[in-house]
Amino acid sequence: MRMNATILFPLCLSTLLAQDTGTAHKAAATALLNSNNSGAARLACPATIGPVSTANSPGGPGRAGGPPGGAAKGGGAAKGRGPAATPPKENWYAEGGQVFDNLYMLTTKVNSAWAVKTSQGIILIDTLFGYAAQDAIVDGLKKVGLDPADIKYIIVSHAHGDHDGAVKFLQDTYKPRIIMGPKDWELSAREADPPRHDIEATDGQKVTLGDTTVTIYITPGHTGGTLSVLVPVKDHGQPHLAMEWGGTALSGGTSKEMLESYISNAKRLKDISDGAGADVIIVNHTEYNDALNRFERTKARKAGEPNPWIVGKGEVEKYLTVVEECAKAWLAIGDGRP
Ligand SMILES: [Zn+2]
Secondary structure (H helix, E strand, O other): OHHHHHHHHHHHHHHHHHOOOHHHHHHHHHOOOOOOOHHHHHHHOOOOOOOOOOOOOOOOOOOOOOOOOOHHHOOOOOOOOOHHHOOOHHHHEOOOEEEEOOEEEEEEOOEEEEEEEEOOEEEEEOOOOHHHHHHHHHHHHHHOOOOHHHEEEEEOOOOOHHHHOOHHHHHHHHOOEEEEOHHHHHHHHOOOOOOOOOEEOOOOEEEEEOOEEEEEEEOOOOOOOOEEEEEEEEEOOEEEEEEEOOOOOOOOOOOHHHHHHHHHHHHHHHHHHHHHOOOEEOOOEHHHHOHHHHHHHHHOOOOOOOOOOEOOHHHHHHHHHHHHHHHHHHHHHHOOOO
């Protein structure tokens, strides 16, 4: 046995090295795809294996008002803001609502924000585009019996307009504390009407409001200060743990440094999520895990049926492996290993 292992080792190693290519990493991601992650792969993986592909750029066609392409390079964060970019409501409006005892999806067709209800108010994760604030956030909360005046914290996954677009409005209106990654405070400061600088997130930071503690991780890659979160949720009183990977999309314009950071942070969050027992995936782009469909299934759920958001630890791990492999594919392509 010992001899076999010695002989096999160099072979395995050379096979592994030979597989560090865009094609191999995309294939590794593709092998794991299902409805819990395939949308994430569409936005994170190279659409075609080639050094100049921008086919899945987050700012590409069909994402009117979406975050600017080459998102990871920073700058241009204000693109897509303002009245000129406001599309007609029928183009973006989508119904959200309750998905756990204490978690509410506030959404548009493209983006989701999340309201965590605690014993002492609301922690809001992301804010959507500014134009959706009234209908999706303010009225969305009222519709489920919550009071937007109870928003005490807003955690911003990253400073792109589709997630931080309503921060200033909500800050002015309800006076919550705003938490962003330090680098993304810098990004947001370049916006036309930036929010007032508030709390700079730290890695592993625990945000406690009443009976609930959300944990924040700084996971750069999509932007320099992207935040991911773990959120304790309850389903009919049973505790579960939700994971949000705060910045998913990559493009041909994402720098090598950001890709390397993305890869190591996806790996790190996988270990953290695994250790903490995360078994629910929440997303800030509905496409990532088919969230609109999932919400419809949640609404139609009958007593005794499983909650469509509870996917199990293995699926959380798979989601983070898929995005990690997508980033590795981009990295390999950039290094001339298509
Ligand atoms: Zn973004």
